[in-house]
Amino acid sequence: MRPTILTLLACALLSACAYKNKEVDLVVHNAQIFTMDGAGTKQTAMAIKDGRIVEMGPEYQILNRYRAKKVYDAAAKCIYPGFIDGHCHFLGYGLNKQKVNLAGADSWTEVVQRVTAFAQAHPGTGWILGRGWDQNRWPGQANPVNDTLNLLFPDRPVLLQRVDGHAAVVNQKGLDLAGLNAESTVAGGLLEKRNGRLTGLLVDNAVSVFQQIFNDADETTKRQALLDAQADCFAAGLTMVCDAGLDAGTISLIKAMHAEGALKMRVYAMLADDSANFAQYASGPFISDRLVVRAVKCYADGALGSRGALLLKPYSDDAAAGHGLLLAPRSHFMQVAQWCKDHGFQMATHCIGDSADRLLLGVYGTVLGATNDLRWRIEHAQCMDTADFRQFGRFNIIPSVQPVHATSDMGWAADRIGPQRLANAYALKRLMQQNGMLALGTDFPVEGIDPLKTFYAATVRRNDAGQPAAGFQMADALTREEALRGMTQWNALATFTENDLGSLEPGKKADFTVVDRDLLAVGDEQLKRASVQATFVNGEQVWPAP
Numbered sequence: 001m002r003p004t005i006l007t008l009l010a011c012a013l014l015s016a017c018a019y020k021n022k023e024v025d026l027v028v029h030n031a032q033i034f035t036m037d038g039a040g041t042k043q044t045a046m047a048i049k050d051g052r053i054v055e056m057g058p059e060y061q062i063l064n065r066y067r068a069k070k071v072y073d074a075a076a077k078c079i080y081p082g083f084i085d086g087h088c089h090f091l092g093y094g095l096n097k098q099k100v101n102l103a104g105a106d107s108w109t110e111v112v113q114r115v116t117a118f119a120q121a122h123p124g125t126g127w128i129l130g131r132g133w134d135q136n137r138w139p140g141q142a143n144p145v146n147d148t149l150n151l152l153f154p155d156r157p158v159l160l161q162r163v164d165g166h167a168a169v170v171n172q173k174g175l176d177l178a179g180l181n182a183e184s185t186v187a188g189g190l191l192e193k194r195n196g197r198l199t200g201l202l203v204d205n206a207v208s209v210f211q212q213i214f215n216d217a218d219e220t221t222k223r224q225a226l227l228d229a230q231a232d233c234f235a236a237g238l239t240m241v242c243d244a245g246l247d248a249g250t251i252s253l254i255k256a257m258h259a260e261g262a263l264k265m266r267v268y269a270m271l272a273d274d275s276a277n278f279a280q281y282a283s284g285p286f287i288s289d290r291l292v293v294r295a296v297k298c299y300a301d302g303a304l305g306s307r308g309a310l311l312l313k314p315y316s317d318d319a320a321a322g323h324g325l326l327l328a329p330r331s332h333f334m335q336v337a338q339w340c341k342d343h344g345f346q347m348a349t350h351c352i353g354d355s356a357d358r359l360l361l362g363v364y365g366t367v368l369g370a371t372n373d374l375r376w377r378i379e380h381a382q383c384m385d386t387a388d389f390r391q392f393g394r395f396n397i398i399p400s401v402q403p404v405h406a407t408s409d410m411g412w413a414a415d416r417i418g419p420q421r422l423a424n425a426y427a428l429k430r431l432m433q434q435n436g437m438l439a440l441g442t443d444f445p446v447e448g449i450d451p452l453k454t455f456y457a458a459t460v461r462r463n464d465a466g467q468p469a470a471g472f473q474m475a476d477a478l479t480r481e482e483a484l485r486g487m488t489q490w491n492a493l494a495t496f497t498e499n500d501l502g503s504l505e506p507g508k509k510a511d512f513t514v515v516d517r518d519l520l521a522v523g524d525e526q527l528k529r530a531s532v533q534a535t536f537v538n539g540e541q542v543w544p545a546p
Contacts, residue, residue, distance in 0.1 A: 021067065022047075022054075022065055022066050022067065023049075023066070023067050023068070023069070024047045024048055024049040024054055024066045024067070024068050024069075025048055025049050025050065025068065025069050025070065025539055026047070026048040026049075026068055026069070026070045026071070026072060026510070026539045027045065027046070027047050027048070027062060027063065027066055027068035027070075027071050027072070028045060028046050028048070028071075028072045028074060028079070028512075029044065029045040029059050029062060029063060029071070029072070029073060029074065030044070030045075030059065030073050030074050030075060030076055031043075031044055031045065031046075031074035031076070031077065031078075031079045031514075032044070032074075032076065032077070032078045032079065032518065033045075033046060033056065033078075033079045033504060033512075034078060034079065034080050034081075034484075034504075034520070035056065035081075035503055035504045035505060036080070036081050036484065036485065036488050036489050036502065036503040036504065037503050037504075037505050043056040043057060043058075043504075044057075044058055044059045045057060045058065045059045045061070045062035045063065046062060046504065046510075047062050047065070047066040047068070048510040048539040049539075050539075051509055051510055051538035051539050051540075052507060052508065052509055052510060052539075053504060053505065053506050053507065053508055053509075053510050054066075054506060055506055056504065056505070056506060070546075072534075072541070074514060077514050077515065077516055077533055078514070078515045078516070078517060078518050078519070079504070079512050079513070079514050079515075080484065080488065080512065080513050080515060080519070081488040081489070081501070081502055081503050081504050081511065081512060081513075082237075082238070082239025082240065082488070082501070082511030082512050082513050082535070082536070082537065083236075083237045083238050083239060083451040083487050083488065083513050084238070084239065084240040084241070084242070084487060084488060084491035084492065084495070084501070084502070085233075085238050085240070085241045085242060085441045085442055085444070085449075085451060085491075086242050086400050086439035086440050086441035086486075086487075086491045086494055086495075087242055087244050087379055087380075087400050087402060087439070087441030087442070087443055088241050088242065088243065088244065088441055088442055088443060088444045088449075089165075089243060089244060089245070089443070089444065089445060089446075090226070090229050090233070090241045090243040090265075090267065091222065091225055091226060091229065091243060091246060091250055092165075092445060093225075093229045093232070093444050093445040093449065094222075094224070094225025094226055094227070094228040094229035094230075095214065095217060095221070095222075095225045096131050096132075096445050097225070097228050097229075098221065098224075098225065099129040099130050099131055100114055100115050100118040100128065100129065100130030100131075100160070101114070101130070101131075101132055102114060102115075102130045102131060102132035102133040102160060102163075103131075103132035103134075103163065103445075104132070104137075105132070105133055105134075105137070106137055106138065107138050107139070108133075108135075108138065108144045108148075111130075111133050111144070111160065112148050112149070112152070114130070115128060115130055115149070115152075115158065115160065116152060118130070119152075119153070119156070124156075125155070125156055126156075126157075127156075127157045127158070127159060127174070127213055128153065128156060128157070128158045128159070129158075129159055129160075129161075129213070130158075130159075130160040130161065131160070131161040131162075131163070131165065131445070132161075132162075132163050132445075133160060133161075133162055133163065133169075134162065134163045134305065135162075136305060136411070136412045141412070143167075143192070143201050144169050144200075144201065145169070145192075145194075145199040145200055145201060146158075146169055146170065146171045146172060146199060146200025146201075149169065149171035149172075149200065150171050150172045150173075150200075153171055153173065154172075154173065155173060156173060157170075157171065157173045157174035157177055158170065158171040158173070158174055159174055159210055159213065161207070162303075162305065162306055163305070163446055164303040164305050164306060164446050165207070165303075165446065166203065166204050166207065166302040166303040166305075166306045166308050167201065167202065167203045167204075167207065167302075167303075167305075167306035167308070168201075168202050168207045168210070169200045169201055169202075170200050170202060170210070171200060172200070174210070175198060175200065178209050178210060180198065180206075180209065181198065182196055182197050182198055184198075186205050186206045186208075186209060187205060188204055188205035188325055188326060188327040188328060189202065189203060189204045189205030189206030189207070189208070189209075189325070189327075190202065190203035190204065190206055190308070190325065191206050203302060203306050203307075203308050203325065204299075204301075204302040204306075204308045204325050204327055205325075205327055215247065219253060222250060222253055223253070223257065223262075226253070226254065226257060226263055227262065227263070229265075230263060230264070230265045231543075232449055233265060233449065234265070234535045234537075234542045234543035235532065235535070235543050235544075236449050236450050236451060236452075236532060237451055237452070237513035237515070237532035237535050238265075238449075238451060238513075238535070239265070239266060239501075239511040239512075239513065239535060239536075239537050240265070240266035240267070240268060240491075240495075240497075240501065240511070241265060241266070241267055241268070242267075242268040242270065242295075242439075242441065242491075242494075242495060243267055243268070243269050243270060244270050244297045244348065244350075244379060244443075245270055245271075245272040245273075245297040246269050246270065246271065246272060247271075247272050247274065247276075247277055248271070248276065248277045248280035248281070251269050251271075251286075251291075251293055254267055254269065254291060255288070255291060258288070258289075258290050258291055263290075264290070264537055264538075264540070264542055265290070265537070266290045266291070266501075266511070266537065267290065267291050267292075268292045268295070268495040268497070269291065269292065269293045269295070270295040270296060270297035270348055271293065271295065271296045271297065271345075272297060273296060273297060273298045273299070273336060278296075278339060278343075281293065281343070281345075282343065284343055284344050284345075285343075285344055285345060289538075292495060292496065292497065294344065294345055294346055294496065295345060295346040295347070295348050295377075296336060296339075296340050296345050296346070296347055296348065297348050297349075297350070297379070298328070298333060298336055298347065298348070298349040298350065299327045299328070299349070299350045300326065300327060300328070300333070300349050300350060300351045300356040300359060300360050301324055301325055301326060301327060301350070301351060301352055301353050301355075301356035302324060302325050302327065302352065303352055304352055304353070304382065304383070304409065304413065304416055304417070305409070305412075307321040307324060307416070308324050308325045308352075309324045309325075309352035309353035309356065309382070309383065310323060310324040310325060310326050310352075310353040310355040310356040310359075311323050311324050311353045311354060311355050311383065311417065311421075312353075312354050312355045312358070312385060313421075315416055315417070316415065316416060316417055316418040316421075317415045317416055323353075323355065324353050324355070326355075326356070326359075330359060330363065333349070333359070333360060333363045334363055334366070334367070337363055337364065337366075337367040338367055340376075341367055341368070341374070346374065346375055346376055346377065346496075347364070347376045347377070348376070348377040348378075348379050348400065349377070349378060349379060350379045350380060351378050351379065351380060351381060351382075352380050352382045352383060353382075353383050354383045354384055354385045354388070354421070354424070357378060357381055357383070357384055357385070357388055358385060358388050360378060361378065361388055361391040361392070361395070361397065362391075364376050364378075364391075364395055364397055365391060365394065365395045368395045368396075368397075370395070371395075371396055372395070372396050373396065374396070375396070375398055375493070375494060375496065376395075376396075376397050376398070377397065377398045377399075377400045377439065377494065378392070378397055378398070378399055378400065379400045380400070380401065380402065380405070380443075381399045381400070381401055381427075381431055382401075382405065382425055382426065383417060383421060383424065383425045384424045384425065384427055384430075384431075385424065386424055389427070389430055389431065389434060390434065392431065392434035392435060393434035393435055396435060397434075397435075398435065398437070398438065398439055398493075398494050399431035399432070399434070399438045399439070400438070400439040400441065400494065401426075401428055401431060401438055401439070401440065401441075402440070402441050402442055402443040402446075402447060402454070403426075403428060403440060403454050403457035403458035403461075403478075403483075404442060404443075404447040404448070404453055404454060404457045405426065405443065405446075405447065406425075406426035406428075406457060406461065406472055406473070407457045407461065407462060407463040407472060408447060408463070409426075410426075410463075410468075410472045413425065413426075422473075423473070426472075426473065426476065427473075427476045428458060428476050428477065428478050429475065429476040429477060429478060430476060432478065432482060432486075437485070437486075437490040437493060437494075438486055438490060439486065439490055439491050439494035440454055440458060440483065440486035440487050440490070440491065441454070441491075442454055451487055452515075452519075452530050452531075452532070454483075454487065455480075455483050455484065455487065455519060455527070456527055456528060458477065458478045458482075458483040458486065459477055459478055459479065459480050459483050459527075460477070460524050460527065461473065461474055461476075461477045462524075466528075480519060480520045481520060484519060484520065488501075488502050488503065489502040489503055490502075509538060510536060510538060510539035511536065511537050511538065512535075512536050513532060513534075513535050513536075514532065514533040514534040514535070514536075515530055515531070515532055515533060516530060516531050516532075516533055517529075517530050
């Protein structure tokens with residue numbers, strides 16, 4: 001017997017009711033959802049339950065099928081997979097908010113004024129810590145010395161880090177507490193001397209002498225730092241951060257704060273290069289819903305701005321700086337590399353100079369041997385020699401780069417390394433072509449925290465002032481789609497989280513960022529004005545507070 005039209009209509013109605021009875025936690029609709037799946041699909045609505053995407057589709061389909069506890073009207077805004085910062089210092093950023101902020105100071109005099117004001121507001125005898133000075137902003141670009149600090153603070157130790165963290169000025173009281181004098185030497189570090197005495201300027205491993213000051217921050221201080229950093233990251237649209245170098249104790253605190261629900265930010269934690277940290281993770285990586293610990297962060301050299309980056313040829317603007325600094329012998333990196341391979345950890349090494357890049361690419365190649373899926377990383381890969389690009393593809397090594405470094409450094413980088421070497425620096429496109437991907441980050445607090453500035457610097461290659469008008473070395477600019485993948489899908493691959501993150505698809509975690517315009521289509525000036533409207537982690541709106 002053939003079904004009648006009324007029977008078919010009744011079945012359709014019952015089916016619709018059955019779908020409508022599907023209860024979920026959240027329905028998002030009236031959106032332009034850039035899924036970043038393999039086909040580049042766009043959707044207008046999605047249903048979310050237990051932190052994961054259940055279904056995506058047209059507005060009418062999702063609204064008709066699901067009954068939700070909460071409904072989010074995106075007001076036709078654009079939704080992207082949650083932005084991931086591929087290289088930053090999450091805890092360090094939060095701790096910096098409790099120090100003297102020296103960023104943007106236009107002279108050493110201004111730095112001293114800020115330190116004096118901070119000391120007056122925070123009286124006592126304990127350390128005065130600050131970060132953010134950059135001599136490249138100052139007339140003459142001369143490095144600072146501690147004479148004025150010694151006069152103003154004869155009995156209170158002061159340590160002021162450069163913006164990159166690879167150099168610092170320490171007053172005499174601080175030097176005395178550390179037991180440093182004109183006869184002191186530190187392997188892989190520089191203690192500047194004039195007329196037979198220390199000037200207080202320290203570079204790279206000489207700064208690390210004072211690392212215990214930062215490690216000694218108590219739990220209350222670290223908790224507040226992590227919460228402060230989380231708040232700013234969520235406001236910027238970040239849903240996961242890769243913290244490039246944490247001690248095991250801080251990672252334990254992050255675990256605890258995740259369990260309490262106080263910390264909701266996803267963290268990909270790289271262990272700081274220290275035997276005590278390795279001992280804590282001898283059994284292998286740790287993976288939970290919001291925390292992944294499966295990388296080790298090493299430092300091969302310093303930074304270009306403080307002339308600590310290790311170069312194949314000497315610095316062009318300072319013969320005394322020589323080739324820069326190697327922070328540990330090759331044998332050390334070989335030992336760490338073997339430990340990582342044996343224990344299932346990714347190795348991630350800070351390499352700024354072309355000599356450091358060559359050294360570590362060689363170490364990686366020796367230990368890895370051939371094609372692999374271990375996803376080891378070179379962090380920064382800032383100055384490259386032409387002959388070394390191919391090593392990334394040969395051994396499947398991921399370049400982890402920070403596009404804003406190019407537009408921050410371009411005003412003085414040519415002086416440091418000369419135009420010939422500059423042509424192979426900040427080479428995003430050529431690095432991306434080696435494996436068809438790269439990881440994008442900010443390196444905050446060295447740079448700002450905003451991932452939209454990462455996107456702008458990677459594609460338009462101009463600074464905040466819109467300079468240079470034609471873009472900086474545009475042959476190495478990324479396309480808009482490449483930059484977006486570098487902040488989402490490729491960062492998920494670089495952190496082994498691609499099964500859960502990096503794209504918006506059914507079954508994946510519902511991490512997404514709402515932006516007020518189409519990053520792939522608007523003009524360059526419109527792109528500069530793009531802003532984050534909301535941030536969701538596991539389907540929960542974490543910014544702004546709903």
